């Protein structure tokens with residue numbers, strides 16, 4: 001068996017190492033265009049910021065190690081230029097000598113990744129405008145920073161963009177983020193990103209939402225970024241983080257099928273439309289695990305697992321790729337936010353029925369010092385309670401909850417299973433009722449009818465005369481600090497004695513700060529014969545939903 005692999009980083013290197021573990025006899029050729037294989041792209045921003053001090057730490061495995069330990073024929077600075085499917089050969093170029101030659105294969109794995117988008121705007125090729133994909137990019141950005149950068153503009157507030165911003169600020173550079181959408185981190189639902197936008201502002205980052213860069217010019221003190229709004233931003237460094245495009249040139253030229261967004265089409269064994277050619281990683285179109293729709297999800301975990309599965313299948317194992325859930329996490333200064341499965345906007349677009357709950361628990365027992373509040377949003381099927389998606393934002397413990405929920409989604413668990421989950425607890429790590437259990441209780445209560453809930457957006461969308469009666473069951477000082485329009489304050493502890501103030505025969509929407517007192521109030525009211533429902537996630541969720549479409553600029 002001669003296995004040829006194009007691309008030597010996440011997907012390609014995983015496939016090669018796995019293939020060797022399965023076959024000592026196979027001839028395995030790993031071809032990589034750049035000088036490095038298996039480097040840590042995910043660590044690049046932290047090397048720029050100095051948290052990862054040594055460049056060498058980013059080189060997870062060297063070509064030499066792959067040669068000696070895995071007996072791989074590794075060729076760096078070498079590019080595959082074309083595929084001849086009939087002849088089962090590729091045309092290879094040694095980039096150092098510009099010499100072309102042919103290499104045959106029995107099986108071919110394409111793992112060429114995705115290239116950062118570089119929109120063709122006026123001035124885009126001026127010096128000082130970068131994208132970030134590999135160590136050479138990071139070297140160029142670092143060199144620019146070392147020459148003296150006071151102001152940086154990051155175009156795009158996705159994962160990489162925000163990681164860069166944090167690291168620029170760490171280096172004392174004033175950072176502005178320009179984002180086309182009206183929120184940061186577009187894969188998340190907007191309200192879940194509000195705490196991140198506020199935190200960025202508190203760190204002095206200027207966040208310009210709903211705006212786009214239109215042109216770049218050379219100014220007296222470096223570059224000038226011109227926005228569509230007419231605003232101009234001075235900068236000595238610009239990094240574009242506006243998304244990636246699958247590297248599908250080889251596949252397209254060879255007549256392999258690609259999807260509408262350019263991802264190479266594969267079956268569940270990761271075979272392309274030619275069964276002798278597999279494709280993995282950022283270059284492929286995957287099946288969304290929850291919706292079943294085609295999707296492109298450029299993440300390291302899926303790329304690595306796909307590499308392994310492709311090698312397994314080539315060497316005769318009956319394996320399938322289950323689809324991609326899009327489980328992802330990012331740290332933004334002292335906040336962490338993570339998601340798994342479908343977001344509310346994806347479910348809406350896919351026309352899938354769903355319900356949602358929000359909880360705002362602490363990451364470990366509230367009485368133990370250092371408890372940090374998180375917001376957890378859970379999306380689930382109304383009929384079955386099957387968990388469809390989850391998002392969390394907070395500090396410590398966000399990672400653990402999203403990972404548990406990622407497993408729940410993959411295992412097809414329901415919100416009723418979350419109620420029953422037995423998770424590790426001592427006060428330093430969790431609560432006897434873990435945030436996962438809490439989300440399960442609230443969601444299950446909703447589905448069982450014990451805990452009727454309404455979404456604050458739905459309540460406020462009803463015109464005032466028809467709107468449910470709004471009862472704020474928080475304390476008077478909490479109410480005075482801010483409340484929903486037209487809400488009447490009846491603190492929970494006075495509710496039983498003030499039932500006469502509430503309308504019969506009209507819906508009552510109850511709320512508190514995070515949902516718990518509202519739940520108790522709903523139980524009291526229902527048993528007293530009122531038509532009551534609790535506003536899910538309380539006033540805190542309403543505050544997250546408050547529109548902030550323009551962004552914030554350096555309030556810290």
Ligand code: FAD
Nearest residue numbers: 007009010011033041042080112113281282298299300303
């Ligand atoms: P790549 O890792 O991009 O590797 C493809 C390789 O193929 C490239 O090195 C390219 O040079 C080579 N190649 C392409 N065409 C040819 C050719 N014709 N001939 C020879 N070689 C070729 N993901 C996460 O899950 N978590 C993170 O925290 C995270 N952080 C990131 C931070 C940054 C700055 C970046 C850039 C990415 C990050 N990612 C993260 C994404 C993750 O790195 C990618 O999803 C993953 O590397 C994809 O693996 P891949 O093998 O498909 O492609």
